[in-house]
Amino acid sequence: MRKLKVLIIDDENLICWSFKKRLDKNLYEVLTADSGENGLEIFEAQLPDIIFLDNKLPGMQGLEVLQKIKTINPETYVVFMTAYGTIESAVKAMKLGAFDFINKPFTFEEIEKVLQQIREKMELENELQVLRRQHAQKETFDHIVGTSPAIREVVQMAKKIAKSEASTILLLGESGTGKDLLAKVIHNESSRGNRPFVTINCASLPETLLESELFGYEKGAFTDARQQKKGLFEIADGGTVYLDEIGEINFALQVKLLGVIENRTVRRLGGTTDINVDVRIIAATNRDLEEAIAQKTFREDLYYRLKVFQLTLPPLRERKEDIPELIQHFIQSFSNHFRKQVKGITKEAEELLVNYDWPGNIRELRNVIERAVILESDEYIHTESLPVEIRSKPTQKSVRVTSGDFYDIEIPDEGISLAELEKVLLEKALEKTNYNQSKAARLLGITRDSFRSKKKRYKL
Ligand SMILES: Nc1ncnc2c1ncn2[C@@H]1O[C@H](COP(=O)(O)OP(=O)(O)OP(=O)(O)O)[C@@H](O)[C@H]1O
Ligand SMILES: [Mg+2]
Incomplete structure (x- = not known):
């Protein structure tokens, strides 16, 4: 076990001194404070593992100090020291979460015994934590x-x-x-x-x-x-x-x-x-x-x-209804991991993610959410935190052709393949003519033979 930090809060110099002298220097680093106020300062700066706290102090009293310590770090082990065997304050201290109490005057055997108990409890806690972690990691x-x-x-x-x-x-x-x-x-x-x-x-x-x-x-x-x-x-x-x-x-x-x-x-x-x-x-x-x-x-x-x-396993684009749940799942896990406050996503951003095609499937979605959680400064992921290809790319590439005296064709920023477009035109023409090839060919202003060879090329 690592060296433990022990803080003694007592206005009696002799007590502080004897702790320093008696505790094994290989096992414990001893810090001392002569008042509650001073003790709390050292506590916040050094976060000791164990505190021996006197009840009767010059300014702030022991019980109040204990209460403050427990609100700052409830896991600190506090041993309460009562000078006059006043069982009443000892009981109060236990209720406030002290690990144990000790009556003054005490022997160092008693102190060693308490420390031993604390060390055992710490080891048990550590083991439990490891077990809990192992259990949590087992995928089911x-x-x-x-x-x-x-x-x-x-x-x-x-x-x-x-x-x-x-x-x-x-x-x-x-x-x-x-x-x-x-x-x-x-x-x-x-x-x-x-x-x-x-x-x-x-x-x-x-x-x-x-x-x-x-x-x-x-x-x-x-x-x-x-x-x-x-x-x-x-x-x-x-x-x-x-x-x-x-x-x-x-x-x-x-x-x-x-x-x-x-x-x-x-x-x-x-x-x-x-x-x-x-x-x-x-x-x-x-x-x-x-x-x-x-x-x-x-x-x-x-x-x-x-x-x-x-x-x-189905590709993500074939189970788009799972996307919102997956988003939430990844937000939670990354928010925890990076200690961020992100807890959800705006409707707009969610819609973009649901409509995206996800060629990299769940791994890609996971990466996108990880990035967004890191970038986001709000509680909700906004579209600005999404990668540009998701923000700008419409899944259905839309090239509108409106007939008239001229063609109003808008080519998307990322471009479009002519072959792809030709294939779409062939399909549309076929649909429009109820799969009559001659009529479809005529609609597109090409011969029937030419239409057939193109159709074959595109495996329509
Ligand atoms: N249904 C799911 N729920 C939660 N997370 C998932 C789910 N499916 C996959 N993931 C997560 O998505 C990521 C990619 O999954 P995984 O590595 O299992 O994919 P893969 O099919 O093995 O990919 P590749 O073929 O590239 O090896 C992992 O982080 C995984 O934990
Ligand atoms: Mg794999």
Whole structure:
């Protein structure tokens, strides 16, 4: 335990002096004050952990000082000292939150005993705090914000899968939709929750390193293998291995992975025995694996193994009704974290966020709110604290064409692609003519053949 600051407030010099002399200098730093007023000053400047406070003082009385200390920092340990054994003021002091009281004259054994009790209580408090923090950090299904049918459906399914015996789970979804979070939650909420959750990003390591990380190696397996090393599958035994960006692993490793899934064993590099491992594998990717199979970069057999239990996280733009709740959730967490007073968002700013398209999904929203909370000086986030691309970019690029003798076309500040515009015109023409290509072509002043070839190009 760190050195504790002890403040003695007593007008008797001898008492202050003996505390200084008797308390272990390795454990305590002793400060002294000869009046209540002086004591409060030192208290505010030094914030001692423990105070020995005399009842009878020249100016402000002990009980009043105690009251003031407790309003400034209720966690301070105060030991009340009463000179005449007046039980009455001792009782009052206890009611005001003193840790204990001591009758004068006292021995230093008594003082040591109280200090020991305080130290024990402090240690317990610390442990509790660590536990509380650990508990608070454990992600559960309650941490997945959102009530839209799209996310609820995924969560319902995930709950069933978490509790099941499913040994492999595949998480799909665009970047920032919450795959990492869901993987962690599934692990925590499964019977494996108290065993390791080991995560590795398959795209972040060179292939050879990834292989030795996953499977481990025996001493001498290669030049640098000076010592035997366990792989992540072994380390995670009884728990979960989260393979992020599974779409990035090479063919050879895909074969080995398939072996792990089918046989539930691993073999270290350079090893000769198969080691049994009991792990659940959660794999995630934001790539289209079927396309990767078509391009022959991902093995079909592995894909079918992985996808038995498959969950797809919806992009944020498909569950816009969750945006206000997510905004509130992030405001609260960042406001706390940065000790800011921000507690909400103006209607106008919220509307902009709801209408935005969120290509980076929840991660992007989180970043936008973090930035806004830092910048905002008011209690509510105003549009000025939002990034310019959200403030100015209409989601529906609007290019109005009004017919007449001239075209009144306003090109948005960020520009517009001619091809995109051409595609829109083709679509509109088709809609207007009930999908009659000849008529549509005529509307746009081009030949039917030309219309058909454009239509094909844009896959309409
Ligand atoms: N439903 C949710 N409620 C609250 N926070 C969420 C939710 N979904 C995601 N988040 C938060 O959004 C951020 C991005 O999520 P996460 O890292 O899980 O995305 P991802 O799908 O793994 O992205 P990538 O494919 O880029 O790795 C994280 O900070 C995560 O805690
Ligand atoms: Mg991720």
